[in-house]
Amino acid sequence: MKVGFIGLGKMGSGMARNLLKAGHNLIVYNRTRSHAEPLEREGAKVAAIPADAAGGVQVLITMLADDHAVEEMLTGENGAMEALAPGAVHISMSTISVALSRKLDQLHQEKQQCYVAAPVFGRPDAAAAAKLFIVAAAKPEHINECRTLFEAMGQKLFVVSDQPAAANLMKLSGNFLISTVIESLAETFALIRKAGHDPAKFLEVMTESLFNAPVYRNYGAMIASNKFEPAGFKLPLGLKDNRLVLAAAEENSVSMPIASLIRDRFLSALANGLGEQDWAAIARVSYENAGLK
Amino acid sequence: MKVGFIGLGKMGSGMARNLLKAGHNLIVYNRTRSHAEPLEREGAKVAAIPADAAGGVQVLITMLADDHAVEEMLTGENGAMEALAPGAVHISMSTISVALSRKLDQLHQEKQQCYVAAPVFGRPDAAAAAKLFIVAAAKPEHINECRTLFEAMGQKLFVVSDQPAAANLMKLSGNFLISTVIESLAETFALIRKAGHDPAKFLEVMTESLFNAPVYRNYGAMIASNKFEPAGFKLPLGLKDNRLVLAAAEENSVSMPIASLIRDRFLSALANGLGEQDWAAIARVSYENAGLK
Amino acid sequence: MKVGFIGLGKMGSGMARNLLKAGHNLIVYNRTRSHAEPLEREGAKVAAIPADAAGGVQVLITMLADDHAVEEMLTGENGAMEALAPGAVHISMSTISVALSRKLDQLHQEKQQCYVAAPVFGRPDAAAAAKLFIVAAAKPEHINECRTLFEAMGQKLFVVSDQPAAANLMKLSGNFLISTVIESLAETFALIRKAGHDPAKFLEVMTESLFNAPVYRNYGAMIASNKFEPAGFKLPLGLKDNRLVLAAAEENSVSMPIASLIRDRFLSALANGLGEQDWAAIARVSYENAGLK
């Protein structure tokens, strides 16, 4: 399939490479061109402007850092949206706001283009290994057109709704659940450490009984060891996603007290110089408040 | 082994029965005698007073509702502690406070008795099926004496410390983690419902990807269906355990903001007549606050 | 003095009238022209477009609902900023974001215009009675030029900084303090009512001892009577100001847990249909959560 791919960061590079490997015909764009070079050597064409990654493709995929980047690539100067043919599909895989997803849906409809929201769960290593969990929402026929692409990038596809923004809401809700795991482990580990016991022992009990899920094992190990670098997912990105879930909740007049509390943790962590660390470093706020060094 | 067993509620009955099945010689006590009758028919002796369940046994097991019941059975009128022989072991399996566990440890030491704290994770069906997770802490030699008993009652034994109270702290911390799962699912489901989407679909995404742990599946299903009866674990018991973890945290000068927040949820749920429902019914507070019926 | 005045809502009308009474030469603009008519009868000129209220005046005053309205009036179509003469002063009295205030300061400097931030405390009756408390920040010489105007509109002028945005930050902080008063009274009244006692009696004790400030008396009376209409300051405006203080805090990486908690109250109140009531109606969330009807 002829596919355009915009956004070759840690996630996007792995995803694009898996599409290449699966035999798709790829034209890629990245603001910092050098990031595109490895893929060029592997057979991708490199577009000079976003629009060139969208002209003539059946499917355009975007995998970018935030709302701002998505808007710039699609509707900014030399943006991709104008160049995308009627009937072609845009798969938006970035973690963006519900509001932007709804707006993109609207804009694509006006241009007779198809819009599929398909954010993912998984870190860069999962992207590289085609092990992403893909949460997609769109009209069934649009999703069907993209199935082979999803299969090349992920280990599992969830189709959650025919309204694209639902996928974004669920992605943000999922990230909120992860942040809750982090904060809840931080609070218990602070207590267990302060009482003179071993949080790693507690973590073992939990993950070998009721909480045998990777998210508890991985974040638990990080928080128990109190080491948050190198960051898998930097704290400001966590704050960004927290902001997006709170924005979606505000739009629906829903209060989410744990999300509010975690927002405060992010701010305290940033204020104390933890901005380069993994988002799990909000645990340090619990540790400091408990008087633990 | 000659074993005394005090407390034949939903949990204790199943545990005692598994000890009988494993061939142990059991003498049981329960305040409401009628609860002891099924076990009597299966071969257990029934004690008339708590002390009779402790006199002459190698191991005394208690599985009671709360601190108050444990203190009454052990040190109240006709209490078991006086009757327990020096060198005999008391395995305290109830979910009690860290402070009471420390006090029991002290009292048993003064009487040259052995004390093992061994609270469990698992609901009545797990108790009946000998599938409990047992979290034990005590001097290694005391735990070793009890291994065959633990094997008869549980699917897995975790030995977490040589200080008994550590096991109680970890049990309470574990229950706190479960309560955060409940509250975090409640907040996300409120958002997803309010936005017009299906929380069951979201739950499926989560439990088939990052959160594939029973605790998410079970509570998630209950909260998504908004049905909290019959109760597996009643709301006031959840409040009790929340109180105990907050007390342990206060003793260590540790703040646990999510635990504080969940305490408030329990109180609001009680105030709104949900005291007979499962503790997951705190989700109703999120639903009501979001204007969902 | 020749003064332009944009924004003739409940607050602005009273303020503009007081300037007229003090003998100033007033040209006013309001999007809905009819609001300007009473002032016209009292001697004000009425501008047809925002720019006309700024051309040729020594001082331009804006008193508008929110950031959006301020930006539209100043830099939108036929906006006032272009028309304001170099050396003329813009006094921004609306409750706006710190970020917008800083931006306006910058824009005015580029045009050699003077910018004074001077938000106010007080409700419409205080505006009408020239009893506002004015919190001003700007270069001293710019404030000095405006003193007679401030005297005509307020009972007291506080000059808090030479950086205009400081005044906006303090105004938002003050509104946050008021919201804290509301929420803290709501929580105590819920407790006192639930225990079967009279919150009005409690309020009397407090306001005749340590809390003898109008803000406790006024909001206390409203919350004790559980009547929130007619609204003096509508709930969505309260949410807006809460949002602005949280935004300022986020910009400075400061967590404000009470502000977060009150944000959740606003959302719950909105979700339960209280959007037309006074912002003190967040007390209803405390009442409902306590099971009070």
Place this chain on the structure above:
Amino acid sequence: MKVGFIGLGKMGSGMARNLLKAGHNLIVYNRTRSHAEPLEREGAKVAAIPADAAGGVQVLITMLADDHAVEEMLTGENGAMEALAPGAVHISMSTISVALSRKLDQLHQEKQQCYVAAPVFGRPDAAAAAKLFIVAAAKPEHINECRTLFEAMGQKLFVVSDQPAAANLMKLSGNFLISTVIESLAETFALIRKAGHDPAKFLEVMTESLFNAPVYRNYGAMIASNKFEPAGFKLPLGLKDNRLVLAAAEENSVSMPIASLIRDRFLSALANGLGEQDWAAIARVSYENAGLK
């Protein structure tokens, strides 16, 4: 009037002295006898045991640190309650739990003694100057008997209910309001300091406009200067009162989220070594979390 007075701490000494000055016949008791000596020199008799301060008096006043001290003095060894004559009045002026107040009421009724709950607002200097605010609840005839005593100790008497425990609930609610003032000022000052502005300037604006109450001025000055020693009211006492209001709320199934949040502040402050400072030192938690030194 013949009056017994138990509890000669910073508060009680001043109160007892004012009774002496007003011409009452005083017999005092304090666990540490030396605290009674100044009063002895001024004409009070000193009792050797609590019971001696109650035998033969018309009114017994207790002013002690906490529930435990009150119970010990009244119903412990040589306790005062047994010695108090039928028909005599016990005025309980300590800040104690609602539950203990109710229990004392019951016990006194059983002995045909009269019970008046009359906790106070005011610090030691107000006690010395007879400027306390007294919040009393009891049957009207019992309060009437004590009026001259209240006049000798306080500047104002509030009679809030005929159920004694109502006075204790209102005293605790009042202390909770003070704690919200502290926390709300702490959060705003953290923001204002972090933004580079002067919290003292902000405080001046607030206390000379909407918040012209002593509680804002006094705590505001302390928090703005970031100096919390010498302590007027030590942090652990603040935590104790917070615990009591939360206990009263729990008994009534009322959630008080700000009280929960402030509890967490107290714990964090204690964990960071602020236990000897004024309870307003919880502001340091806001400052630290904001990265302010």
